[in-house]
Amino acid sequence: QQKVxxxxxxxxxxxxxxxxxxxTSSDHNFQYFWWYRQHSGEGPKALMSIFSDGDKKEGRFTAxxxxxxxxxxxxxxxxxxxxxxxxxxxxxxxxxxxxxxFGSGTQLTVMx
Amino acid sequence: EAAVTQxxxxxxxxxxxxxxxxxxxxxxxxxxxxxxxxxxxGLRLIHYSYVADSTEKGDIPDGYKxxxxxxxxxxxxxxxxxxxxxxxxxxxxxxxxxxxxxxxGPGTRLTVL
Numbered sequence: 001q002q003k004v005x006x007x008x009x010x011x012x013x014x015x016x017x018x019x020x021x022x023x024t025s026s027d028h029n030f031q032y033f034w035w036y037r038q039h040s041g042e043g044p045k046a047l048m049s050i051f052s053d054g055d056k057k058e059g060r061f062t063a064x065x066x067x068x069x070x071x072x073x074x075x076x077x078x079x080x081x082x083x084x085x086x087x088x089x090x091x092x093x094x095x096x097x098x099x100x101x102f103g104s105g106t107q108l109t110v111m112x
Numbered sequence: 113e114a115a116v117t118q119x120x121x122x123x124x125x126x127x128x129x130x131x132x133x134x135x136x137x138x139x140x141x142x143x144x145x146x147x148x149x150x151x152x153x154g155l156r157l158i159h160y161s162y163v164a165d166s167t168e169k170g171d172i173p174d175g176y177k178x179x180x181x182x183x184x185x186x187x188x189x190x191x192x193x194x195x196x197x198x199x200x201x202x203x204x205x206x207x208x209x210x211x212x213x214x215x216x217g218p219g220t221r222l223t224v225l
Contacts, residue, residue: 002154034213043116043202043216044155088154098143098162098212102154 003027004091006103014111019079021106023089025070030091030101033065033072038086038105047074047087051095079110115139116217118203124223131190133220135203143206144186145170145214146178148199155202161186162208193224 006023013019025031032051036044050056050063050072057063062075076083086107090100116137125131137144143162147155157170159178167178175197177189190197200221204214 004154041218043204043218044214045216046213049213092212096212098160098206098208099157100214102147102156104152104154 002104003030003101004089004103006087006089006106008106009104010107010109012109012111013079015079015081017079017110019076019083019108019110021074021076021087021089021108023072023074023091023103025091025101027091027101028070029093031067031070032092032095032097033063034090034092034100035061035063035072035074036088036090036102038088040085044086044088049095076108079108081110081112084108084110116203116205116215118201118217118220120220121218122221122223124225125190125193126225127194129193131193131222131224133188133190133201133203133222135186135188135217136184137186137203137205137215138184139205139207139215140183141205141215142183142208143212144180145204145206146176146186146188147202147204148172148197149202149219150199158188158201195224198222198224 035047038044089103145160146158161167161180179187203217
């Protein structure tokens with residue numbers, strides 16, 4: 001079983017809608033999280049990190065972390081076609097840790 | 113912005129042949145990584161390095177070697193390529209002193225026939 005599990009595997013939302021992605025770590029040693037985004041034909045790029053309980057907002061993107069349940073979510077409001085991409089959740093041992101364990105990704109499609 | 117380049121961008125190799133994938137970063141980062149991406153598995157770490165002339169095994173090192181001759185360059189070597197090594201390979205780098213955000217290259221698509 002993968003240590004970092006993401007759901008759903010794929011998601012379609014209309015332009016302007018809200019996309020919600022979920023991620024859970026099964027290892028309490030890995031409770032610091034990153035979100036990465038990968039557009040087709042490119043390498044992944046970091047969107048944001050979240051290391052503390054609660055919400056973290058960056059523009060249209062909001063991450064929510066619950067350390068007790070090792071659950072993190074990513075919400076994208078006012079979704080744009082350019083947000084269509086593969087989104088990875090990655091967990092690390094600490095905010096200063098090099099090691100990332102990646103989930104298998106959620107494919108987001110934003111329909112014009 | 114951090115820059116990581118990879119070469120070649122795509123390659124077709126024969127089973128049993130030797131393949132070398134190259135990575136170059138211009139960010140003065142300490143850490144460099146090699147991942148492979150397969151559908152349904154996300155990104156899996158093959159090898160990593162935190163200093164020149166030293167490499168460490170990641171989660172799936174079998175069948176792969178790595179070389180870090182300088183801080184800027186990191187290579188992945190498949191001595192005897194196999195069909196199961198068909199995948200997209202990504203190199204990444206990160207800075208241990210500012211942030212551990214990993215900066216990825218554009219990837220190399222390897223097909224082993």
